[in-house]
Amino acid sequence: MINTGHQRFSSRFNLDYRVSDNVRFGSNIAFTRSKTFDHAAYDQEQRKPYHWAMVRSSQLPVYDVDADGKQLSTYASLPLIHAFADNPVAAALLVTNDAYSNNLKPNIYGEVQILKGLKFRSNASIDFVGETGLLFIPPDATGEVPTGTLSNGGNSMYNRMETRDYERLQLITDNLFTFNRVLNDKHNVTLLAGNTVNKLTSSSLRANGYNGPDQMQSLNASAGYRALRSDRQVEGILSLFAKADYIFNDRYGINVTARRDGSSKFGGNNKYATFPSVGAYWRVSSEPFLQRVPAISNLKLRAAWGQNGNSGIGNYSFISSFGGGANYMGLNGVRPANVELDNLRWETSESTNLGVDLELFNSRLTITNEWYIKNTRDLLVRQAIPSTAGTESGNFLTNLGDIRNRGVELELAYDLIQGDIDKGELNWTSSFNIGSNDNLVTRLPTGPILRGNVNTDTRSWVYRIQEGDPLGTYHGLIFQGVYAYDADAVVRDRNGIVVYELDGVTPKKMRWQTETGAFMQGGDAIYKDINADGIINDLDKVQIGSANPKFFGGFNNSVNYKNFGLNFFVQFQYGNDVVNGLKGELEGMQYTNNSAITVLGRWRKQGDVTQIPRASRGLAGGADRNWHASSRFVEDGSYARVKYATLSYYVPRELTSKLRLTQTEFFFTATNFITWTRYTGADPEITIDQDGIGFPGYDKSFTPQTKAFTLGVNLKL
């Protein structure tokens, strides 16, 4: 993309001081300053000019054109003609969006050997981040004009600028006692006890100004309207832990851990929770009966069980707070903002792992196999509450429901050809891993949790988290084609028999959304009427896909021969679905969007048989009906991709030793350059939105990952 990038400067300083054999001090400081510039990212959906380039009407030129058709140097920006799709080139080149970040990380520690085998270590560290940012969106990037609307006192996108300041300070202190003893050369005992104190303070200030004089990047000059936002938060975490580790004869090992965590995010007695875990292993290959088998160099059986806590929610969530701004007639008003959450507590994950590590033929072949089951209970989720409660958000955080994740992972590493690299012989190592995970909502007592539109471009995608379903499933209508004739859009009962009106002769026609809604007709999408009520609406939405792959993995290879090296990595996943959001926008034919070439095959007249519904711009009673959330936009997201491949040439050392270089490497790297997929969108590699549970891979048409080809040289002194 034009005008996006990252620059970075870092330095590091270390100091170790040994006072005596028993006492040591040390300290290090790391400093990083970075600048990120992303001149185009100001869309609220975080989509970028890539998206606008896709959806902006192709009739609109990048540059203005004069009456004679001559191209001018100014950008064509007409926001009223095409909202939410600004001129992508103008946006990329004219918008300023810079962030400067300073990160300072000092760390000091002291270590004392108290007795033989007993050590105490104390560590204190600070992680400071200071960030300033500037965003400026000049009018020629957006085409906005300074006329204000009545309600907000100015056009908020005209000559808009924002400066922001952000500061975060994390203070961590750890104290750890370690005791280690080996008795009779057979019993190896390690005891650990310690605590951690973690305090995280952050504050931010964000100032916005708009409607000021053209091109003036000044908040002071922004006479029309200004907005200020500030935020300050403190989070505290206390942990205390103890661990006992016992190994007998290098054959049997067992460890027991207990930790108690406290978080400022929970109230009253729910601040603290205790999480135990135990683990054991048996190194079978150390048993006399296997030592006689030379092929097996290592065989280890592992089992572990443990609990973990999650407090991944916002600060102060449990506190009943009162907010201002609810004013009337110039008098201050203070309103209840959220309810007190007395029951909110830690989310707990309980996992059981079983594993086998096997190394064969002098470790030439390594096989690792792992089975796991992880039950997460007291899930931290937002539960909707009736609006009769009158709360502002309409929901509150609660510990609700259980989720189970089960899976298996297999990793194979094989030294295919074991040549000596130093002698220039052929050497090839290869590793392959494959895994499968299935998750299931095992308990959700209050019924399905629904989540609405991800954005306004593709209609009414509903995410439903419900008992018995995996997380990350899509719900929508089932698309069955396009009605060829008006007469085809009739209601049928569950047996497929046409239903008639009360007069007994007129076939009842399908309706959209409500029982008084618009009639479906020729050219409209055929949706499966699941409940056979003659109305296509939310009740007909069913699970139409899942973002969870059936399996996934990677394949890594490293080949060396003489002075050449080749390294490549393939990543794959299979069996997941992706919602192609862009397809909805380009085949919707409702707005002034650019359209995909496929719309040329749309339904135009009675009798047309096609998979693309008719153009529905301006249609009364639900113009969105033909691009509503449906299986039409759900695609197979399976893919395999060469993430990177690097070909290197190492210059023989004798040629470079005079330059005092220990290694000189020329390399050519290609990333993401081959992808095998049936997905029709730009990039099938869509991360599951971590915004909350259950937000599956919905392709909002983010900028796809770059295909990069790099030629470089690497010198080592």
Add this chain to the structure above:
Amino acid sequence: MCLSAKNIACMWNYTKSKIWITTCLVGGLLLVLPGCELLDQAPADTLTRQEFFETGADAQASLISGYDALQASVGRMAELGEARGDLVEGAPGNEFRQQLLSPASANARWSNFYSMINRVNTTIKYVPGIVKKDLRFTQAESDALLAEAYYLRALAYFYLVRSWGEVPLVLSPSDTDDQDYNIPQSGGEEVLAQIEADLLLAEKSIPASFSTPAFTRGRATLGAVHALQTDLYLWWGKYQQALQAADKVLANTNYSLVKAETWSNMFFNGNAAESIFEVQFDFTQDELNGAIYTYGLTNYAVNIDHFQRYADEGDMVRGAWASYSPTTGELWKFTGADNKGAARRSRQDGNWIVYRLSDVILMRAEALNRLDKREEAVAALEIIRRRANLFTMPVSASSTMEEVEDAILNERGLELAFEGKRWYDLLRIAKHGRPEVLRTKVLDSYPEAGRFVYEARLADPRGWYLPVSNSELQTNKALKQNPFYL
């Protein structure tokens, strides 16, 4: 050596002492470790309930938030009270004008009113305790603020019960996650009884006026209580009580009818002598009147028949450029600028009148008529007609109850058009023995060809009330849908 023993101790709540600061010396640097208090963090930009409700100022701020919610409800109040009636026409696809709202529709949501109720309930629960904490805050001041809160709660429930028929009765604030929020609907009678009780409490200590004329109209007063009581009892069919309440309003010297020449100014300038309770808006405070927004967007226009009614009466005061625009048919009341000017007001921050004297006089006429005091009823009607420079009377003391009621209803249409009254007027008369009035009036407001559709929808009285929103039914398992919509 760095041993934060305090942290370890507090993990099991062994100690509660405040000044436990552990210091440790490592490498010549002094580090201060926080103790247990580390986990007691509170937001700096909001108040917690434990910090709030300490002073008289807090009490007032809590009450004011209820008015803030009322401001946000004005758009709903206008649309719920007007759209299904016979005075307006809707833009194509208008859901109210279909006379059949979908439970999936956002228009079926009642959240605005419950947001107001929650704020008011919070005031009612926590303000009484402040008198003990703030010595300068007197019991009388506390009672006066609470009276306003009771009024706002009564008003919110009155809109709810008239629109949905049966609604959950929530009388305590949403404080913690321990409460049961699945509250079933209460019957209409129970809700009306609660409104009556709230108004009786309000009546005891609410001020008759405030320090400025704007506050006297902009905040709930004794006059506003009596006006709402009139409306309540009329709706309830308790005509004697309605009459008594109306008489109290008439006796209140704060209110007098404005002259015909300045009639339309009432809706532009606001706070006229006639106004009893009017929700105030100020553009500079980012406050916008949702009703003006809705009307101004040409979502609604004056119904062609109603347009004709002013002409038939020869009404030169309340029709063109006062209630509607004669050129475009747009609604002009509240949205028009100046006295009968042909310009729209430039900002959508006009006040919204909830009750004014004419309304009460006509309600009084209706109560008198139902009490068979025909002569007095006709006399009350005449006051309103004379004020509008109409000197003929459509009915006389010898007319029937039905004839007089129809005349009052017609007058209410002319006088109170687009003030969010009409649908409730029709519903009230229909509820009390004359459903044909509602049906005929509403059906007449549609072109003849399509009437049979609406006739079917209005046949069942349950369909006069709105459905419970689907989203509400999903979250509250104790609710039952209005059977008409099943």
